[in-house]
Amino acid sequence: MSNEVFLRRLLRVQNLSVSFLQAGTFHQVTHGVDFELMPGKVLGIVGESGSGKSVTSLAIMGLLPKDFARIETGSIEFQFAGRAVELVGLSKDAHRALRGKGMAMIFQEPMSALNPVMRCGEQVAEAIRLHQPDLTEKEVQDQVIALFKEVQLPRAEVLVQSYPHELSGGQRQRVMIAIALSCNPALLIADEPTTALDVTVQATILALLRSLSESRGLSVIFITHDLGVIAQMADEVLVMYQGKQMEFGKVSQVFQQPKSSYTKGLLACRPVLGQRYERLLTVKDFLEASSEEDLKLPVQAPDIRTAHLQVLYAQQPLLEVHDLKLWYPQKEVFWQKPSYVKAVDGVSFTVFPHETLGLVGESGSGKSTIGKLVAGLQEPTSGSLSYKGVVYDQMNGAIRKLFRRKVQVIFQDPFGSLNPRMTIGEALEEPIKVHGLRKSASERQKRLVELLEQVSLPASVLRKYPHEFSGGQRQRIVIARCLAMEPEFIVCDESVSALDVSVQAQVLNLLKSLQKELGLTYIFISHDLSVVKHLSDRVMVLKAGKCEELQEADALYLHPQTAYTRQLIAAIPETKFY
Amino acid sequence: MSENSVSRVFWKRFRHNKPAVLGGFFLLLASLLALFAYVLAPDGSSNANQQELRLIALSPGSKVEVVVFEPQKPHSTSFWQKLYTGEAHPPAFFPVQRLRRDSDSLYFQMYRRTTDAETAWEAVPIHKQEGSYRVETRRYWLGTDVMGRDLLSRLLLGLRVSLSVGFIAVLISIAVGASLGAIAGYYRGWVDQLIGWLINVIWSIPSLLLVIAFSLALGKGMWQVFLAVGLTMWVDVARIVRGRVLSLREQEFVTAARAMGFSDVRIIFRHLMPNVVGPIVIMAASNFATAILVESGLSFLGLGLQPPAASLGMMIKEHYPYIIMDAAYLALVPGGVILLLVLAFNLLGNGLSDAFDSKVKMM
Numbered sequence: 019m020s021n022e023v024f025l026r027r028l029l030r031v032q033n034l035s036v037s038f039l040q041a042g043t044f045h046q047v048t049h050g051v052d053f054e055l056m057p058g059k060v061l062g063i064v065g066e067s068g069s070g071k072s073v074t075s076l077a078i079m080g081l082l083p084k085d086f087a088r089i090e091t092g093s094i095e096f097q098f099a100g101r102a103v104e105l106v107g108l109s110k111d112a113h114r115a116l117r118g119k120g121m122a123m124i125f126q127e128p129m130s131a132l133n134p135v136m137r138c139g140e141q142v143a144e145a146i147r148l149h150q151p152d153l154t155e156k157e158v159q160d161q162v163i164a165l166f167k168e169v170q171l172p173r174a175e176v177l178v179q180s181y182p183h184e185l186s187g188g189q190r191q192r193v194m195i196a197i198a199l200s201c202n203p204a205l206l207i208a209d210e211p212t213t214a215l216d217v218t219v220q221a222t223i224l225a226l227l228r229s230l231s232e233s234r235g236l237s238v239i240f241i242t243h244d245l246g247v248i249a250q251m252a253d254e255v256l257v258m259y260q261g262k263q264m265e266f267g268k269v270s271q272v273f274q275q276p277k278s279s280y281t282k283g284l285l286a287c288r289p290v291l292g293q294r295y296e297r298l299l300t301v302k303d304f305l306e307a308s309s310e311e312d313l314k315l316p317v318q319a320p321d322i323r324t325a326h327l328q329v330l331y332a333q334q335p336l337l338e339v340h341d342l343k344l345w346y347p348q349k350e351v352f353w354q355k356p357s358y359v360k361a362v363d364g365v366s367f368t369v370f371p372h373e374t375l376g377l378v379g380e381s382g383s384g385k386s387t388i389g390k391l392v393a394g395l396q397e398p399t400s401g402s403l404s405y406k407g408v409v410y411d412q413m414n415g416a417i418r419k420l421f422r423r424k425v426q427v428i429f430q431d432p433f434g435s436l437n438p439r440m441t442i443g444e445a446l447e448e449p450i451k452v453h454g455l456r457k458s459a460s461e462r463q464k465r466l467v468e469l470l471e472q473v474s475l476p477a478s479v480l481r482k483y484p485h486e487f488s489g490g491q492r493q494r495i496v497i498a499r500c501l502a503m504e505p506e507f508i509v510c511d512e513s514v515s516a517l518d519v520s521v522q523a524q525v526l527n528l529l530k531s532l533q534k535e536l537g538l539t540y541i542f543i544s545h546d547l548s549v550v551k552h553l554s555d556r557v558m559v560l561k562a563g564k565c566e567e568l569q570e571a572d573a574l575y576l577h578p579q580t581a582y583t584r585q586l587i588a589a590i591p592e593t594k595f596y
Numbered sequence: 597m598s599e600n601s602v603s604r605v606f607w608k609r610f611r612h613n614k615p616a617v618l619g620g621f622f623l624l625l626a627s628l629l630a631l632f633a634y635v636l637a638p639d640g641s642s643n644a645n646q647q648e649l650r651l652i653a654l655s656p657g658s659k660v661e662v663v664v665f666e667p668q669k670p671h672s673t674s675f676w677q678k679l680y681t682g683e684a685h686p687p688a689f690f691p692v693q694r695l696r697r698d699s700d701s702l703y704f705q706m707y708r709r710t711t712d713a714e715t716a717w718e719a720v721p722i723h724k725q726e727g728s729y730r731v732e733t734r735r736y737w738l739g740t741d742v743m744g745r746d747l748l749s750r751l752l753l754g755l756r757v758s759l760s761v762g763f764i765a766v767l768i769s770i771a772v773g774a775s776l777g778a779i780a781g782y783y784r785g786w787v788d789q790l791i792g793w794l795i796n797v798i799w800s801i802p803s804l805l806l807v808i809a810f811s812l813a814l815g816k817g818m819w820q821v822f823l824a825v826g827l828t829m830w831v832d833v834a835r836i837v838r839g840r841v842l843s844l845r846e847q848e849f850v851t852a853a854r855a856m857g858f859s860d861v862r863i864i865f866r867h868l869m870p871n872v873v874g875p876i877v878i879m880a881a882s883n884f885a886t887a888i889l890v891e892s893g894l895s896f897l898g899l900g901l902q903p904p905a906a907s908l909g910m911m912i913k914e915h916y917p918y919i920i921m922d923a924a925y926l927a928l929v930p931g932g933v934i935l936l937l938v939l940a941f942n943l944l945g946n947g948l949s950d951a952f953d954s955k956v957k958m959m
Contacts, residue, residue, distance in 0.1 A: 393855055422857030435848035439870040448866075449856045496852070503856060 026097060028204055028237045029055040029078070034092035034106075036073050036082065046090060048073055048261040055254075057097075057204065058235040060228070062252030062269070064242055064284070066518035067489070070261040071241050075207045078239075079123055080105065080113035096120065097204070118149050121205040122198035124191070126213050131194055132182040138193045139166070139178025142200055149201040165196040170226055188219035192226070199230070206230075207239045212247065216380035217545065221589040224251050243518060245284060246591030249273060257281050279304040286315075287523035289552030291575055291590070294318045297527045298552070301520035327555060327570065334407075335368040336507060336539055337392065342366070342401035344387055344563075361387045362398070363563035369507075374533065374540040376554030376571065378547050378586070384563040385543045389509040392541060393427045405507075423453050426505040430512035432492035436484040442495055443480035446470075449502050469498040472535075473528060490521035497528065501536070509541045514549060526553060547590055551575055559583050609951040616947020619940035626937065630756035634682040637749035638734070641686035644749035645904040650691055650707050651736075651744040653923050658736045660707065664689040665729050695731060702729065741926060742914060753906035754930060758888045758937060761821055765887040766880050768826025773833025774876060778864050780834070781841030788838070795831045803828045807890060811899045821900050825887045833879050840872045874952035881945030885938040892934050908934050 034051040037044040048070040055061045065071040076082050078094055094105035098120045105113065117123075125131045133141060142162045146153065153161070166174035169192040182190055191211055198206055208227065212220035228251060231238050240251055248255050248269065255272050257264040257280065264278040276282045283304030289295075296316040342365045347356035362384045369375050377385040390396045392403065394410065403410040405421060413421055429435045436445055446466050449455075456462045467477045473494040484492060493513065500508060510529065514522040530553065532538060544550045550557055550571075557574045559566040559582065567580050578584045610616065634640050651660065665688050673683055691707035696717070703717050738747040780791035798806070810824030844850060845868070853863045894900035895909030903910070908930040915926035 390851075395851060395854055419857055422855070427852065427855040429848040429852060431848050435852045437849045437853075437867050437871070439873075440867075448858075452856070452858055452862070499852075499856075 026057075027054045028057045028097050030093075030095040031074070031078070032093050032095075034074065034077060034094065035090040036070070036077055036087060037090050038073075039086045044088065044090075046261065048258075049263075050092070051256075051258070051263045053254075053256050053263075053266050055205070055237050055239065057237055058231060059253045060231055060238045060240055060251055062240045062242065062248035062255045063258060064245055064248050064255060065258035066243060066520060068260070069258040071258050072209055073261075074258075075123070075209060075239060075241055078105065078205075079117060079121060079207060080108065080110070081123075118145070118201040118203065120203055121207065122201065122203040123207040123209065124194045124198050124211050126210040132190060134182050136181075137178065138180055138182060138185065139163075142166070142178075142193065142196050145197050145200040161200070162196075165199060166193075168199070168230070169193075169196045170222075171196075186219070187215050188223060191215065191223055195226070195230070199234075199236075202234075203236070205237045205239065207241070209241045210243070211240075213242070213244075217547075217589040218380065218585060220247070221591070224591070227251065244591065245273075245288060245519070250591040257284070279307070284520065287520050289523075289526070289548045291548050291551060291587070294323065294572060295552070297530060298523040300523045300527070302524075323572075330370050330373050330555060333370050336371045336373075336406060337369040338402075338404045339368070339388075339392065340366045340402045342388065342391060342403065343399045344384075344391060344396065345399045360563045362391065364401070365560075365563070365565050367558060367565070367568060369539060369541060371506075371539055372533070372537055373556070374542055374554045376550035376557040377541060377543045377560060378545065378550045378557060379560035379566075380545060380586075382562065383560040385545075385560050386511050387563075388560070389427065389511045389541060389543050393425050393509050394421065395427070419453075423503045424505050425507045425509070426500045426503055427509045427511060428493075428496055428500055428513045430515050432489050432496055432516065433484070435496050436492060436499075438484055440483075441480065442482055442484070445484075445495070446480070446499050446502055449499065453503060455502075455504065465502070469502055472501060472532065473498045488521075489517050490524060493517060493521075493525050494528065497525075497532070501532070505538070507539045507541075509543070511543045512545070513542075515544060515546065522549070529553065547575075547586055559586065606951050610947055613947040613950060615943045616950075619943035619947070622936065622940045623944065626755060626940075627759060629752055630759045632679065633749075633752040633756045634678055634680075637746070637752045638737070639686075639746040639749035640678065640683050642682040642684050643904045643906055644682070644745060644753050646686055646689075646745060648689075648691060648740075648744040651740050653742055653918075653926070654736050654740040654744075656737065656739040656747075656925070658739060660691045660734050660736070661693075661695065661731065662689045662691050662734050663695070663702070663704065663729050663731055692731075738929065739926075741911070742918070747926065747929065750906040750911060751908075751930060751933060754908040754911055755933060755937075757818065757901060757905070757907045758891060758934070761818075761825060761891040762884040762887040762941075764822040765825035765829060766883050768823065769829035769833050769883055770876060770880060772827070773830035774837050774869070774872070776830070777834035777837030778841050778868060778872070781838040782845055782860065782864055782868065784842075791834070791838075795834055798828065798831050804890065804893060807894060808897075808899055811894065816899060816902050818901050818905065821891055821894060825890050828890075829883050829886065832883065833876065836875050836879055837872050840875055841868050844868055844871055874948075878945055878949045878952065881941050881948060885941035885945070888934065888937050888941070 031051055031053050034048060035046055036048045037046040039045075051070070051074055053061065063071045063074065073082070073087075077089060078096075082089070089106050092106065096103050096105050096116070098116060103116070105116075108116075132138070136144075139159075139162050142165055143158050146158050146161055150158075162178055163174050166178060171177050171189060171192050177185070177189070182193070185193065194211075195206075206227075211227075212223050215223065224247065227238060227240070230236055240248070242248060252269050254267065255269045256266045257272065257278070259280045264280045265272050265276065272281065273285065276285060280301060283299065283301035286299040286304070287301060289298060293315075294317065296318055299315060342362055343360070344362040345358040345360050348359055365384075365388060367375070377388060379385045387396065391398050405425065408417065408421075410421075436442075440448075443466060446469060447462055450462050450465060456465050466480060470477055470479065475491065475494055475498070479487070479491075479495070484495070487495065513529075514525050517525060526549065529540070529542075533540060540553070542550060542553050547557075551574070554571045556568065557571045558568040559574070559580070561582050566582050567574065567578065569579065574583065575587065578587060629636065637644055639646050654660070667685075667687060673685075693705040693707050696703040705717055736746055736748070738751065741747050741750060776791050776794075780788040806828045807821075807824045810827065811820055814820040814823065841864075850863060850867060853867050858867075891900055891907065892909030892912070895907040896913045898910075898913070901907040901910060911930040912927045915923070915930075918924065919927050
């Protein structure tokens with residue numbers, strides 16, 4: 019391959035605008051996107067939900083829904099078989115011919131993208147046969163094994179015979195990559211391919227994509243909401259916000275000297291492992307800032323923190339958990355002795371008033387289960403739990419009801435945790451009514467407005483339904499509903515994980531200020547160590563239902579005691595540019 | 597109610613479905629006719645059962661002059677009583693061919709189908725009658741049946757029976773099915789297994805056979821049919837509701853409700869049920885149609901309503917032998933009414949189901 023050909027760009031997108039049909043009229047969702055991609059390079063597209071990043075990639079793939087979407091302006095030029103092809107206005111059949119051979123795509127959810135009743139090897143073989151019909155069956159099978167090895171699946175010869183459900187999430191994503199590579203495409207579009215995976219697995223998938231890009235000269239468009247992933251993966255980055263292109267350039271350049279205030283905000287709003295800030299900056303701060311002074315982050319001084327911790331731990335503990343176990347019996351056949359799935363396996367800890375205890379771990383570590391056990395939503399197999407010195411098992415009647423009110427949970431999914439058939443007003447009023455906290459209707463109304471004020475929402479939301487709100491607003495509503503019970507202790511179970519980074523920062527700030535204002539105690543559960551560390555006084559690392567390490571948050575990060583914690587910290591794609 | 601409330605969106609979608617709206621209007625009309633059947637029917641007597649053997653199988657649109665004898669002490673039936681059971685004691689009447697009267701007597705010729713032979717004039721001295729008489733012309737819009745009863749009146753009452761069987765059976769099946777289904781889905785475990793077992797047992801028996809068994813055990817009659825049809829149809833509702841609740845209970849808003857210390861009853865009826873209304877309404881529409889068919893079938897077999905009560909199925913049965921003769925419409929008209937009712941309910945059901953579906957897509 020001559021140098022000149024190698025330097026020719028693979029993809030050039032100019033002034034691309036796409037509009038979607040909404041309520042009878044077309045609304046523009048992307049406004050003039052411009053970028054280009056060289057062979058063998060990785061382009062990261064970063065943006066929040068609704069920023070138009072997926073729409074742009076679907077336009078390139080020719081997968082925009084024909085009835086609802088149309089390309090208004092612009093061109094997409096793609097190098098294929100030695101000549102430039104204009105993709106805008108290309109016929110459906112011609113576009114289909116390009117997919118597979120020219121470009122391929124992998125998605126976020128590898129379980130639903132694979133056919134559950136077909137062996138993994140067969141699914142790859144099917145793609146090969148489709149695009150290379152003249153191969154013999156032996157050659158196809160050899161190629162499948164070779165691809166499985168290339169995507170670093172262990173025991174490739176065995177795994178080709180397995181079904182998708184027998185593989186882990188990371189392995190399934192590797193199978194998806196193998197299918198995408200089966201036709202030797204020049205461009206791979208990866209739409210949030212690691213979002214559903216644990217951090218340590220994510221790290222290995224990212225490394226694989228990077229190495230494939232180098233070994234095959236494959237160009238990758240990597241779509242993500244996570245700036246850390248971009249920093250680790252990409253050569254170039256395209257930042258999008260509300261359908262507009264905010265920035266495009268080399269990763270190092272964009273991260274070190276971001277030009278748009280949106281990018282600056284995006285870079286700043288992620289909690290950083292190395293520093294302890296009082297609060298996080300949000301994108302809004304950057305968009306509205308009038309001077310540099312507004313953007314100074316208040317850092318907590320070490321001596322103030324030490325004093326704060328001393329006061330905390332001099333108190334009587336609020337919650338004491340001793341040797342908590344939750345085992346699920348599993349019987350293959352009914353006469354067998356049951357084996358157990360140990361969701362939580364002997365965990366002990368205490369939580370002090372006004373403290374935040376962080377629980378961190380990967381999926382299956384039992385962190386959410388501990389949260390449910392603490393809130394009394396599940397009964398433990400064994401172990402004891404006492405709140406304010408009262409043992410949970412001995413609470414009855416009125417005390418149990420009071421415990422239910424004082425200990426609250428905020429869940430991950432702000433879409434699922436509100437009843438779709440109730441207005442916000444009804445949803446907020448119900449707990450007040452059930453627990454008899456305000457007797458008259460007018461008192462309750464006053465309280466509702468007060469609650470909404472606490473989470474900075476206007477009183478007009480009361481008459482609306484959940485589907486009329488964005489994720490961040492819904493999470494605020496959920497927090498308000500939780501506060502309606504006048505709780506002391508809140509278990510936040512992945513409460514910010516489903517939110518966009520900038521919204522996440524706002525909700526984290528809200529949680530922090532509410533803690534100060536109302537003297538709340540938190541257990542904060544997340545898979546994201548940097549978020550947990552930002553909020554927590556102490557952090558407990560969990561692995562397979564057991565406590566791996568429990569330490570003061572900063573100390574845990576600076577001096578991790580166990581190998582697993584070190585591995586967890588290392589796997590976090592840290593943006594090293596700021 | 598807010599602009600974007602779920603029900604508002606639902607109605608907006610539903611309105612655009614022409615066949616479903618048409619079905620809905622037809623059913624509304626049918627319900628009004630059925631409700632006021634005794635007031636609207638030409639023959640407002642109980643069960644529209646004024647038989648007159650001289651008037652058997654009159655063709656539609658026939659006009660007949662009748663002499664009606666008013667009793668001296670008229671039975672007073674209140675409007676509501678009439679609406680519910682019809683006129684219990686209708687005045688006697690007889691059809692006449694020709695009338696003549698002088699100062700104290702009424703002379704008439706008895707009604708006959710053919711006018712060629714002269715029949716004798718009969719004289720009825722008026723003073724001999726206890727009450728007074730009045731002469732009126734009756735029009736039989738749809739003719740009369742084989743017992744000489746007004747077909748239109750019978751049809752209206754049959755419609756009334758069909759719709760009330762459907763209504764009550766659906767009410768029973770939803771009350772039983774939705775509660776059992778929700779309980780099974782919410783509590784799971786042995787409760788679910790027990791209810792699931794019951795569902796499977798009832799499911800495995802052919803429903804007509806089961807209804808027959810019910811009718812035999814409880815006796816024949818309208819209320820037995822209501823109960824029997826309702827108690828066989830709840831299984832469909834229970835299965836659907838159980839399935840929906842099983843998936844809904846895993847959603848976080850249910851866990852959130854538990855975390856807020858709400859009671860199980862509150863969670864089931866206040867939080868889960870409103871989310872199952874869609875499938876239940878769709879089920880109700882199709883169950884309504886099924887109930888009407890089952891009732892007609894039972895009445896056709898002689899296991900449903902008993903004469904002299906009017907039911908569409910029974911009307912078909914009574915006139916079934918006339919299908920090959922020139923009075924085929926006697927059986928076809930009630931058949932057509934059943935067909936229209938079932939069709940309307942199915943159109944309505946499809947429309948509802950589409951409207952609910954699109955709501956899910958939109959969210």
